[in-house]
Amino acid sequence: MSATGWEERRARAALTRxxxxxxxxxxxxxxxxxxxxVLRSLAGQEELPGMAPRRVAGYxxxxxxxxxxxxxxxxxxxxxxxxxxxxxxxxxxxxxxxxQRPLGLWVRGRASLRPWALRSVAVVGARACSDYGTRVAAxxxxxxxxxxxTVVSGAAFGVDGAAHRGALAATGATxxxxxxxxxxxxxxxxxxxxxxxTEQGLLVGxxxxxxxxxxxxxxxxxxxxxxxxxxxVVVEAKLRSGSLxxxxxxxxxxxxxxxxxxxxxxxLSAGVHELLRGEGLLVTDAAEVIELVGxxxxxxxxxxxxxxVARDLLGQEAARVxxxxxxxxxxxxxxxxxxxxxxxxxxxxxxxxxxxxxxxxRESDRWVLTSVARR
Amino acid sequence: MSATGWEERRARAALTRxxxxxxxxxxxxxxxxxxxxVLRSLAGQEELPGMAPRRVAGYxxxxxxxxxxxxxxxxxxxxxxxxxxxxxxxxxxxxxxxxQRPLGLWVRGRASLRPWALRSVAVVGARACSDYGTRVAAxxxxxxxxxxxTVVSGAAFGVDGAAHRGALAATGATxxxxxxxxxxxxxxxxxxxxxxxTEQGLLVGxxxxxxxxxxxxxxxxxxxxxxxxxxxVVVEAKLRSGSLxxxxxxxxxxxxxxxxxxxxxxxLSAGVHELLRGEGLLVTDAAEVIELVGxxxxxxxxxxxxxxVARDLLGQEAARVxxxxxxxxxxxxxxxxxxxxxxxxxxxxxxxxxxxxxxxxRESDRWVLTSVARR
Numbered sequence: 001m002s003a004t005g006w007e008e009r010r011a012r013a014a015l016t017r018x019x020x021x022x023x024x025x026x027x028x029x030x031x032x033x034x035x036x037x038v039l040r041s042l043a044g045q046e047e048l049p050g051m052a053p054r055r056v057a058g059y060x061x062x063x064x065x066x067x068x069x070x071x072x073x074x075x076x077x078x079x080x081x082x083x084x085x086x087x088x089x090x091x092x093x094x095x096x097x098x099x100q101r102p103l104g105l106w107v108r109g110r111a112s113l114r115p116w117a118l119r120s121v122a123v124v125g126a127r128a129c130s131d132y133g134t135r136v137a138a139x140x141x142x143x144x145x146x147x148x149x150t151v152v153s154g155a156a157f158g159v160d161g162a163a164h165r166g167a168l169a170a171t172g173a174t175x176x177x178x179x180x181x182x183x184x185x186x187x188x189x190x191x192x193x194x195x196x197x198t199e200q201g202l203l204v205g206x207x208x209x210x211x212x213x214x215x216x217x218x219x220x221x222x223x224x225x226x227x228x229x230x231x232x233v234v235v236e237a238k239l240r241s242g243s244l245x246x247x248x249x250x251x252x253x254x255x256x257x258x259x260x261x262x263x264x265x266x267x268l269s270a271g272v273h274e275l276l277r278g279e280g281l282l283v284t285d286a287a288e289v290i291e292l293v294g295x296x297x298x299x300x301x302x303x304x305x306x307x308x309v310a311r312d313l314l315g316q317e318a319a320r321v322x323x324x325x326x327x328x329x330x331x332x333x334x335x336x337x338x339x340x341x342x343x344x345x346x347x348x349x350x351x352x353x354x355x356x357x358x359x360x361x362r363e364s365d366r367w368v369l370t371s372v373a374r375r
Numbered sequence: 376m377s378a379t380g381w382e383e384r385r386a387r388a389a390l391t392r393x394x395x396x397x398x399x400x401x402x403x404x405x406x407x408x409x410x411x412x413v414l415r416s417l418a419g420q421e422e423l424p425g426m427a428p429r430r431v432a433g434y435x436x437x438x439x440x441x442x443x444x445x446x447x448x449x450x451x452x453x454x455x456x457x458x459x460x461x462x463x464x465x466x467x468x469x470x471x472x473x474x475q476r477p478l479g480l481w482v483r484g485r486a487s488l489r490p491w492a493l494r495s496v497a498v499v500g501a502r503a504c505s506d507y508g509t510r511v512a513a514x515x516x517x518x519x520x521x522x523x524x525t526v527v528s529g530a531a532f533g534v535d536g537a538a539h540r541g542a543l544a545a546t547g548a549t550x551x552x553x554x555x556x557x558x559x560x561x562x563x564x565x566x567x568x569x570x571x572x573t574e575q576g577l578l579v580g581x582x583x584x585x586x587x588x589x590x591x592x593x594x595x596x597x598x599x600x601x602x603x604x605x606x607x608v609v610v611e612a613k614l615r616s617g618s619l620x621x622x623x624x625x626x627x628x629x630x631x632x633x634x635x636x637x638x639x640x641x642x643l644s645a646g647v648h649e650l651l652r653g654e655g656l657l658v659t660d661a662a663e664v665i666e667l668v669g670x671x672x673x674x675x676x677x678x679x680x681x682x683x684v685a686r687d688l689l690g691q692e693a694a695r696v697x698x699x700x701x702x703x704x705x706x707x708x709x710x711x712x713x714x715x716x717x718x719x720x721x722x723x724x725x726x727x728x729x730x731x732x733x734x735x736x737r738e739s740d741r742w743v744l745t746s747v748a749r750r
Binding site: 265269273277285 | 635645
């Protein structure tokens with residue numbers, strides 16, 4: 001399950017309580033010395049070269065209150081886990097962030113993060129979006145999910161929420177990336193939506209349980225969305241909006257940056273149009289998005305190349321669901337769930353995971369083994 | 376006034392009655408033998424190699440009815456003229472059409488075609504456009520005209536009409552390019568608009584007086600719009616629409632192709648979005664259009680380089696209007712018209728001509744000599 005020793009994992013969990021997301025100085029230390037040593041140096045009193053004394057002082061205060069065992073237990077009690085670089089579930093594309101790579105990710109939900117993120121697209125945009133933005137985001141996300149792509153967003157108001165809802169409505173795969181602990185629904189009025197994401201999809205964040213978002217944490221959260229996905233689609237954004245920062249970040253990481261145009265008379269499309277006049281690619285529907293993201297990173301894409309992991313390396317639940325599919329023909333999720341004796345959401349999560357790994361295909365509302373999986 | 380001899384000019388006028396616009400075979404003959412000889416060979420009975428016998432027969436029937444002296448007199452009676460390649464008023468950029476270059480252009484209106492076309496942009500799009508398309512086309516055209524650019528379009532319903540109206544409302548320069556004779560308003564219900572274009576702007580066409588448009592003449596008309604202008608802006612177009620053909624033509628001629636995005640939920644923007652996903656450049660307002668077209672063809676652009684023709688080469692009316700401007704400061708068009716004793720529309724046409732030639736500048740509603748003209 002893990003390539004990371006227990007002490008390193010525990011130290012990384014502790015560091016998520018202490019270190020602000022995206023701290024490059026700590027990232028460099030981690031790379032040079034490992035997490036356990038970095039944690040010990042934050043415990044001590046020696047000078048830490050390359051970091052402002054005020055920040056060192058802040059981190060040392062937090063160190064005193066860090067309790068990784070309690071945090072790990074709390075998230076485990078919610079059915080979650082802490083995923084570290086090197087873990088089977090770790091999405092290797094996050095390593096592109098270099099010294100800004102997350103220390104680890106707190107994850108809730110049944111599916112495995114890595115295969116889901118392999119075929120994922122971010123759909124982001126204005127919080128105060130228009131009806132047009134809501135409609136476009138929901139439709140785009142539903143169609144992406146319908147075609148086997150995972151929709152990643154930030155669970156915020158407006159475009160984010162519409163994107164998650166669209167993917168959920170299509171019984172598709174969706175990942176909510178929070179700027180808070182995965183037990184802290186933010187915004188609070190999205191608690192219901194975030195619970196549904198957790199049930200049917202995945203909830204992910206860098207911050208330990210109980211932590212709240214701040215302005216800089218939102219910005220740093222956006223780098224995770226950008227790095228996790230093959231590309232970012234901006235649906236409505238004013239000039240100088242946060243979504244454009246995510247897009248620029250995605251671009252810097254070599255990901256595709258796409259934008260959905262809108263009326264030139266709408267200020268909510270002005271930022272998108274600015275993007276499209278620069279490096280952004282114009283997309284009008286899911287098929288166009290997939291045509292673009294499907295082209296890049298074919299090293300990541302299992303599609304048409306058969307499974308990316310051997311059948312006997314599948315998790316227990318995924319293997320059970322795979323065995324529940326008919327050898328010939330297709331079955332709907334209810335039939336498969338009854339067959340394997342698992343809940344609907346759990347079955348669906350595993351089916352999407354198997355889809356991402358190349359074992360099954362979705363045909364509208366039904367599921368079928370790929371020719372490779374049938375052999 | 377003219378570099379073309381009377382016989383050649385008369386032959387070209389006759390050929391506009393006989394030859395379909397854009398006939399490349401005739402274009403090649405013209406290049407090789409001159410208009411008078413081509414006309415004579417259409418009069419005779421000898422075989423014409425390289426042209427289908429049926430077409431030759433059709434042209435010979437038309438030859439029998441051609442009466443260039445009557446046509447030239449009819450258009451002159453309407454205050455118009457026949458402009459030939461090589462004339463002072465001939466827009467040299469039309470030569471880019473090669474053997475598809477118009478035989479000549481029938482022109483109505485007070486201004487000189489060449490300087491107006493030097494700084495011109497085509498604004499085209501769907502006939503059955505939406506309210507959004509109407510609003511965007513009118514605003515874009517008004518702002519282009521306000522900034523001294525000539526708005527060229529086809530006088531059709533929808534985007535074309537809105538573009539002309541926007542330019543006229545801004546007391547700006549506009550050119551209507553017809554697929555019929557310049558005395559045949561098409562569509563008929565645009566007779567009022569076309570009359571206003573003729574009064575305040577320029578009306579242009581390849582076809583002799585009395586001729587009506589056909590499907591192929593519309594398509595060939597579009598090549599004139601594409602070639603005449605520095606760039607073409609498409610405002611609303613369905614997939615596979617005629618405006619996209621104009622745009623493709625413009626692109627093939629090395630002109631800029633631009634598109635105004637709209638809601639992805641509108642079929643009337645789908646063609647524009649397709650264009651923008653290819654070679655088209657996204658623009659949202661006049662400033663962005665000018666930024667693009669202002670860059671190219673600086674050899675054509677007199678702006679900031681002083682007048683492109685010497686003062687004593689100006690036409691009589693243009694020279695009179697130029698003399699009517701104050702040596703210092705600005706004047707409005709009414710003051711200048713009174714000063715020089717000309718009508719408002721005529722004065723305005725000449726001011727736009729002088730603007731295109733680099734002698735005057737527009738400052739909102741007032742006109743001022745350029746520093747070069749002041750010397």
